[in-house]
Amino acid sequence: MVITSFSYSQDCNYTFLGELTDFHDGTPIISATIYIKERDRYTTSDFDGKFKIENLCKGPLTLTISHIGCETKTVSYNINGDTFKSIALEHHIEELSEVSVSGKIQRNVTETAQETVIKAETLSKYSALSLGDALKEVPGVSSINTGNTIVKPMINGMHSSRLLVLNNNVRLQDQEWGIEHAPSVDINSADQISVIKGAGALAFGGDAVGGVIVINPRPTILTDTLYGQTIIGGQTNGRGFNFSSSLNKSFKGGWYVNAQGSYKQNGDFEAPDYNLSNTGLQSGGFTFKGGKRKFESGFEVFYSYLNNTIGILRAAHIGNITDLVDAINSQQPAVINDFTYDIVSPRQEITHHLVKAQYYKRFKKFGKVNVQYDYQNNQRFEFDVRVGDDRNKPAIDLNLQTHTVLFDVNLDSNQDYSIDFGVMGRYQNNFANPETGVRRLIPDYDKYDFGAYVTSSYSVNENLLLDAGIRYDFNRIDALKFYRTSRWEERGYDIDFADIVIEDIGTQLLTNPVFNFHNISASAGIKANLNEHSYIIGNYSLARRPPNPSELFSEGLHHSAARIELGDLRLGQELSHRVALSYSYKDSNFNMLLEGFYNRINDFIYIEPFGVEQTIRGAFPVWNYVQSDSELYGIDLNAAYNITENWNLRNKSAFIIGNDLDRNRPLIDIPAFTTENTLSYTNSNWKDFTIGLTSQLVLEQTRFPDNNFNVFIPSRNETVLVDISTPPPAYHLMHLYGEMTFNAFKTSDIKVALSVNNIFDTQYRSYLNRLRYFADDVGRNILLQIQFNY
């Protein structure tokens, strides 16, 4: 007993020396509170971040350290002598917000690019619609449509392969080259979307000549919570309904799971005067996310599934130029049936799977390292109007599989500057099923990509920020394609590409085109705060985009356009120089953002008419992919003014010009001037009541290339002018939106939203709807949506 008590008193002479440092840069943390559990006493760190606890006994020591702006941290030690410990604390609470605060906080992806963030509450309005519809919230973003449900986003006049779409940090690989291929993303799985105009976000790719769309799912809350959201809705036009639900569970140790599912369906939409037959949609999606998220390290697995069956206006499937002439001259579509939910041919059936596994770790005084692998499987069936045994066989059956490995490092240990760098490796395989009985639109190919980038940003002072980046990409495409011998020779490939022929099977040649592309892209920008109300952004970006498989290899008849489209093996990369300037002003009653850009694209790839070929169906115009130096420039405006506390007026406008400099004429498919004014009334005392009336004016596009041609129609013994170029007239639509939020229980609320689109059932056609030759756009649509948050 004596010995024991002696040893006890002996053991209580130890000293614990602690040093608190910032995890990022190692600087001392001053005046932190340290709670010593065993003694139920407090101490604080000194000017060097150090603290001392004397007369400690042998045994456990538990310290809880807290400091303003830091995550509270508890550490335990077993004291067995004098001890020194350096304890790192996470001191950047604003960075933590990216993982710990719900979607109300805006999380920008870039510093000096023209980036607009669409937040969760705005996105939820589009639950019944599509990604492309929601993106139009951003001035300068429009869409190129095939009907009402295939909505392809367009940023400052650019679309398809010139836009990158990132879904939860995975670059979407979903055959985006096709103009009638909408992005395979369920709008209901998105919590926040960043639209970046131009190629400023080099971490994602160097070929974003038009821009980048970054879709983020709901962020994870670090505290122990369970919450969810359910949206149900219905719409009168198309008699559609939609349902979406998500559930999140977070545990204290940083573990979390999230599941979300949605389903929507509609039947034939209606134009003011008639039914748009076969424009139904069935769409179902599911996502699962789970993992562990701590400040120092974490991992995530993510899976998303989307299945869409999309009907395409029956009258848009035509056989030849005579049919097209009839369609253009007729005021009505050639096929008008009664309303139905059934979807027949022509239609698309698309399934997209995305699997991602990600791991990150932070290192003291260094930064964050992120490793990610993702796999995507995109299956596309397109069913044409066919006869006989082929009736139920798809005309297009393409399977695109992509594996990507990413490795990113984010050096953020210094407060003033940060450096990000990373490498990317990707393998992609396209398989075109020959069972279709239709020659392959896109050939079988293997594609290999490798990329590496460095970006950095530097805060000169609190009012001036600079950033710059450079990226290198290598792309190799190795295809196996059958050419008709007659086409091969007509294109002159027998002279230029004789060495790639593998096999001659009579009427067709099997060839092995292999292309390697080296791309360098770069960006540099500046953001300067002029005063407390305003800032300017200036940005230059250089982007290079290699031709996509469609531009290289297309060869065939395009049914809804009644034209033969031909790719070109001789195409090279296009090169874009984009200069952007933004001015932002914000005070308590007025805010505006003015964004200007000039985009010069050398060797811009587009398709233009080339000649006429005779087939047994009659004459068809042939359209070739060509390259030409081009320029685009424009201004986007977003301004809002609070008239009174309750009344608000908002304007969104976009103006853009596109010129083909080589041919000295306007570019095709450039949106006309649009302006949108919304007058809204909000009263937070009346259950967050909001009502807004929107006037949307779209002018007629007067700048367009004249691709009209004359064709002789033998059955009528006459020559007619086929006017495929003239854009439809201007139109003006009015929309109404209202919502109220009711508290249901202690922690849940119900939001009811009613919107009326196209209030006056105005008849119109949009220049950027590829079905504008065949039918009017949709008429009035009343949507009711109920959202439960719990």
Next chain:
Amino acid sequence: MSYMNLNNYLNNQVKTINTMKTIKLLSLALLFSIAFTSCSDDDDAPIPVNEEEVITTLRLTLTPQGGGNPVVFESRDLDGDGPDAPIVTTGTLNVNTVYNGSVEVLNELEDPIEDKTTEIAEEDDEHQFFFQYTGGVGPTIVYNDQDDNGNPVGLDITLTTGANGSTNTLTVTLLHEPDKDAPGVSDGDPTNAGGETDIEVTFNFAVI
């Protein structure tokens, strides 16, 4: 070891470990990506697609009712939507003569040659041929066949020539899913028929 020395020493140790870890991770990721991009050479030669749906050949055989050699009007395009134009062959018809006309539609890209005529006959309610002529006193055409609804199809016709003339044309059109009940359609006028054109061929011929 003094307090400050210990501090520096520990800091340096942490740095070294972190740098090593980073290098390891970097090289691992690189290896991973290289492995991925190099393990994929499964260059199985794809099989060629013989177009099942393409119509290469339309053949209208006109046999004089009173006997004599049949006259064949034919359009043949062996490269389908390819750049080569169809090869059109015609013949000369006699004045004031009644011909039995039969239409054949073929896909000669398939082996054996696929006779599309039977497919059209099976789905005759969804198909109709139209025969339109220009020129002098042209021939008259009568449909001899009907679908289940009693509407004409046009695989079997009777063509009666009129007076002589050297610049006549006959345009044969095959429409898929025409509205056969629309005005004039069952009389052989496609103006109101709608549908989509599967064949549109013009034959130049003389009547002597």
